[in-house]
Structure formats: structure tokens, C-alpha cells
Amino acid sequence: MRRPLRDLADVHYGRSPNEVVHENGSIPVVGTGGVYGRAVRPLFQGPAIVVPRKGSLGNPQYISSPFWAVDTTYAVLPKKGVHARWLHYSLAHFDLTKLNEATGVPSISRDWLFKILFEDPGEKAQSRIAEILSTVDEAIEQTEALIAKTQQIKAGLMHDLFTRGVTADGQLRPPREEAPQLYKESPLGWIPKGWKISNLGAEITGIDSGWSPNCENASASFGEWAVLKTTAVVWDGYNPTENKSLSPATAHYPRITVKPGDILITRKGPVDRVGVAVHVAATPSSLMFPDTVFRTRLLPKSEFSPVFLAFELSCRSVQKFWWARKVGLADAQVNLNHSILKRTPLACPDTNEQNAICARQHEISEAISALSMDLEKLELVKAGLMQDLLTGRVPITLGAQPEATEVAASV
Structure with a gap:
């Protein structure tokens, strides 16, 4: 059944956080781009969704804890019986830029926001859809974290490769602190003597x-x-x-x-x-x-x-x-x-060492590329699931579904 946002949530205007922002605050201050500060007290209780009102109109933010929504946003508070995560995914799937009614700075009126229609499958199905999509989101976040970690390793390895080089057996030379006799000064800093x-x-x-x-x-x-x-x-x-x-x-x-x-x-x-x-x-x-x-x-x-x-x-x-x-x-x-x-x-370095350094660099770059491909696949799966589950094109059958973890593992 299609229902307007008015029936699913209360929508409140945010307020300027100037009076509550403090370096020792613990409450997230949420703007159109996400959390950007901390406040000493909340304006709203979570779970909720913060939707941009002015400026960048995409990317609604899910907030699980008490928060302060700034004056360029709306706080969307789900009504009883409405799953907050499901509503967040539904708002994220809707193109909010279509509601822009300004000729200058993009903006959305609350009246237009209230009129958005969503396919409501009922409370239990909402929970199931939120579980499936959240599991895929967790897999995406884990993959992003692994990419970031591997990129940090690559940066450290690159520094070592161009300051220590590799020996004939493909291993990094000992650091200069451990083997100063292997190194010499240069305009680039300390480098192996044979270079x-x-x-x-x-x-x-x-x-x-x-x-x-x-x-x-x-x-x-x-x-x-x-x-x-x-x-x-x-x-x-x-x-x-x-x-x-x-x-x-x-x-x-x-x-x-x-x-x-x-x-x-x-x-x-x-x-x-x-x-x-x-x-x-x-x-x-x-x-x-x-x-x-x-x-x-x-x-x-x-x-x-x-x-x-x-x-x-x-x-x-x-x-x-x-x-x-x-x-x-x-x-x-x-x-x-x-x-x-x-x-x-x-x-x-000599040709053999150049080739060995390039091989090490290529190996870790390939690892990052493989992780990036996994991330792209997960994002495509999420987009497909959102289209299928949030529009009702593929109905949720309760009680006979595979575990949500299996959905992500099948990607």
C-alpha cells in the first residue's frame, strides 16, 4: 500500500546550533553533509532521519541516538509502527532533488516532503527489508575500511621501497638505523649505496x-x-x-x-x-x-x-x-x-631491483583493485535490492527468507 510521508513520520525544522555547540559536547550536530560538530544537549531523540532542507538536497542521514539537527535540515521522526531504518532507505532511494522549488539555493518545502509516497509493506516486512539492506551496508563499510587500510599499507610500503629498496631475494633492506653502512645521503634523503x-x-x-x-x-x-x-x-x-x-x-x-x-x-x-x-x-x-x-x-x-x-x-x-x-x-x-x-x-637502482620494486608495488595495487571491484559489486547489489524491495516489485515473504547475512555473502 502506498502511503505519504505524512502518515509515516513527523517532520520538524532544525535549529541553529550556535547556542549548544561546545568542544566538550557529546551530542552529534547534523547538517546537510552529515555530522560536523558536537552539542551539549539534543534537539531530538533518535532513531530518526535528517533530511536536507536547503543546499545539497541528497543524502539523508540516519541517526540512531539523540542529536541536534541544524536549521538547513528537517528531522524526520518515524511514527509508531514505522521502522526507522526502512524509512531511511526509502528516503535515500527517492530522488529528493526532484522536490527542489527554488531558482537560487536548492530547497525543499515541508509540504512537498509530506507528499512523497512510499510503498509500505507493513511493520514486519519493513523490519525485514531494513535487516537485509543493513547487512549489505555493513559489508560495504567493511570493504571500504579494508580498502583504506590497504591504501595506508601501500603508502608505507612505497616509502620503504624508495628509501630502502629490495635485496636480491625480494626483501626490504634493513632500516638505516640497523645497518647504516648500507646507505648514503642524497638530495632525496638516505638511499641505498648502490643507487x-x-x-x-x-x-x-x-x-x-x-x-x-x-x-x-x-x-x-x-x-x-x-x-x-x-x-x-x-x-x-x-x-x-x-x-x-x-x-x-x-x-x-x-x-x-x-x-x-x-x-x-x-x-x-x-x-x-x-x-x-x-x-x-x-x-x-x-x-x-x-x-x-x-x-x-x-x-x-x-x-x-x-x-x-x-x-x-x-x-x-x-x-x-x-x-x-x-x-x-x-x-x-x-x-x-x-x-x-x-x-x-x-x-x-639497477634494472633487477627496479623490476622487483615494481612487482611489489603492482601486487598491492592489484589487491586494492580487487577490493574496489568487490565494493562496486556490493553497491550494485544494494541498488538492485533497494529498487526491488522498496518499490514492492519483489515482495518480502516472511518466515521463509534466508538469513540477511546470506544475502551479503552471496554477492
């Missing part, structure tokens, strides 16, 4: 700048010419699907076409997006790089492998060198230039 010192300018053919014509935001089809977006060059590697299609009337230039073996470096943008370096192992033949990205290639005589060089350009010591030299008036828009790049100090 050579160079700079980027001495190892590359040059630094090429790209081009960013006006074009549609749609990605190119197979064989069509396109320009990469800056988001094609990310810490996870090269992603050629992040591109913008060129119109047939726009010229394309072979000189700035991306080729296998290229190293791409973001040169312009927000401070944390400048200096991202990737190696292009393979790429479609009809992609050009934009003017926000530099392209370089190794000289034939260089002792670096391009895969290793891209990893080293991403390591802490090189990033620290670039960070101190990025130019710009604000963190929102900074640049790297040719001179900075060419002066970048580099450490060069």
Missing part, C-alpha cells in the same frame, strides 16, 4: 604540452578522436575512458597523441591533483592529452624503466620536492613548470 643519482631532465627526451579544445563532455566511441580529461591521470593509474569526444570538424594532432610508453604528469589544477604521474602501458590510438597534462618519454640511453620512473615520481620524496615548488596564488589553482620537472632529483 645512482640523476635528475629528470637528464633522463627524458623533453616535456610536451597538450591542447584543450572546446568539445562535448561525452566520451568518444571506439575509433573516434578525443582529448583526455585530467581525471584520466590519477593515483590509481592511467584511465583512457576519461576523455571528451572531438567534433568531426575539430582537427587532431599526431604530435600530442598519447602512445604506449608515455609518462603523463598533471601540471595544473587543485594542489592535490597537480604532480600525479602515470605510465601509459596501453592506450587507444586516437587520444590526445590536454593542456593540463605534460607528456614525456625516456631517452633510449636511460637506465630507468618507464614503469619504475612513474612510481618514483609518485613517491614521497619527489612529491615533497614538487610540493615545495608548485606555483600559484591559491591551493585551488597551482602549476608545475618545465624547469621544476627537469630539476627533479631521482634515485636509480
Whole structure:
């Protein structure tokens, strides 16, 4: 049976938290983006759902404990017999942006919120649906936590690989504190004695700048010419699907076409997006790089492998060198230039050690990729379950259902 929100919950306006916010408070203060402070006393009791009233209209927040809802939100308090988690999932599944009635700052009126219709399967089925979706949410949170932990391990390993290197048996050298005789000082800090010192300018053919014509935001089809977006060059590697299609009337230039073996470096943008370096192992033949990205290639005589060089350009010591030299008036828009790049100090192990370092790096990157794929699958399963269960398309049969844990385990 379809019922309006008015029949399922009471909806109250939030209030400014200025009078109750305190550093020693224990009550969460909830805004349109989630919890952002603590208060000394609550405005409402949980469980409840905080729905944005102004600004960003998506992402309703489930709150299980007493809380303070700020004045740009509504506090949605379920009525007796209505499961709070089920109502939260129902509100999250509904596109709240459709209720925007403002021409300036997006906003939702309480009257429109009250009119939203939900498929109400009854109290027991609500509880069952909430149990199933909460179990999938727990699996998503666990996977996100595992990804975050593995990324932290990767960051620590990357530091060790580029300061200690690996021995012939694939193990990290002992730390300098334990074996100082194995290390020497360099512009990059302490590095293994057998490593050579160079700079980027001495190892590359040059630094090429790209081009960013006006074009549609749609990605190119197979064989069509396109320009990469800056988001094609990310810490996870090269992603050629992040591109913008060129119109047939726009010229394309072979000189700035991306080729296998290229190293791409973001040169312009927000401070944390400048200096991202990737190696292009393979790429479609009809992609050009934009003017926000530099392209370089190794000289034939260089002792670096391009895969290793891209990893080293991403390591802490090189990033620290670039960070101190990025130019710009604000963190929102900074640049790297040719001179900075060419002066970048580099450490060069022998070929076997470079390959061993790359193998260790690849192994942990593959682990993160596998976890990310698991997360994507879980999110797709959750979206499908929400569509099926919250719309009534697949009714809940009580008493004969598998345990909710089995739903997540089957993903």
C-alpha cells in the first residue's frame, strides 16, 4: 500500500546550533553533509532521519541516538509502527532533488516532503527489508575500511621501497638505523649505496604540452578522436575512458597523441591533483592529452624503466620536492613548470631491483583493485535490492527468507 510521508513520520525544522555547540559536547550536530560538530544537549531523540532542507538536497542521514539537527535540515521522526531504518532507505532511494522549488539555493518545502509516497509493506516486512539492506551496508563499510587500510599499507610500503629498496631475494633492506653502512645521503634523503643519482631532465627526451579544445563532455566511441580529461591521470593509474569526444570538424594532432610508453604528469589544477604521474602501458590510438597534462618519454640511453620512473615520481620524496615548488596564488589553482620537472632529483637502482620494486608495488595495487571491484559489486547489489524491495516489485515473504547475512555473502 502506498502511503505519504505524512502518515509515516513527523517532520520538524532544525535549529541553529550556535547556542549548544561546545568542544566538550557529546551530542552529534547534523547538517546537510552529515555530522560536523558536537552539542551539549539534543534537539531530538533518535532513531530518526535528517533530511536536507536547503543546499545539497541528497543524502539523508540516519541517526540512531539523540542529536541536534541544524536549521538547513528537517528531522524526520518515524511514527509508531514505522521502522526507522526502512524509512531511511526509502528516503535515500527517492530522488529528493526532484522536490527542489527554488531558482537560487536548492530547497525543499515541508509540504512537498509530506507528499512523497512510499510503498509500505507493513511493520514486519519493513523490519525485514531494513535487516537485509543493513547487512549489505555493513559489508560495504567493511570493504571500504579494508580498502583504506590497504591504501595506508601501500603508502608505507612505497616509502620503504624508495628509501630502502629490495635485496636480491625480494626483501626490504634493513632500516638505516640497523645497518647504516648500507646507505648514503642524497638530495632525496638516505638511499641505498648502490643507487645512482640523476635528475629528470637528464633522463627524458623533453616535456610536451597538450591542447584543450572546446568539445562535448561525452566520451568518444571506439575509433573516434578525443582529448583526455585530467581525471584520466590519477593515483590509481592511467584511465583512457576519461576523455571528451572531438567534433568531426575539430582537427587532431599526431604530435600530442598519447602512445604506449608515455609518462603523463598533471601540471595544473587543485594542489592535490597537480604532480600525479602515470605510465601509459596501453592506450587507444586516437587520444590526445590536454593542456593540463605534460607528456614525456625516456631517452633510449636511460637506465630507468618507464614503469619504475612513474612510481618514483609518485613517491614521497619527489612529491615533497614538487610540493615545495608548485606555483600559484591559491591551493585551488597551482602549476608545475618545465624547469621544476627537469630539476627533479631521482634515485636509480639497477634494472633487477627496479623490476622487483615494481612487482611489489603492482601486487598491492592489484589487491586494492580487487577490493574496489568487490565494493562496486556490493553497491550494485544494494541498488538492485533497494529498487526491488522498496518499490514492492519483489515482495518480502516472511518466515521463509534466508538469513540477511546470506544475502551479503552471496554477492
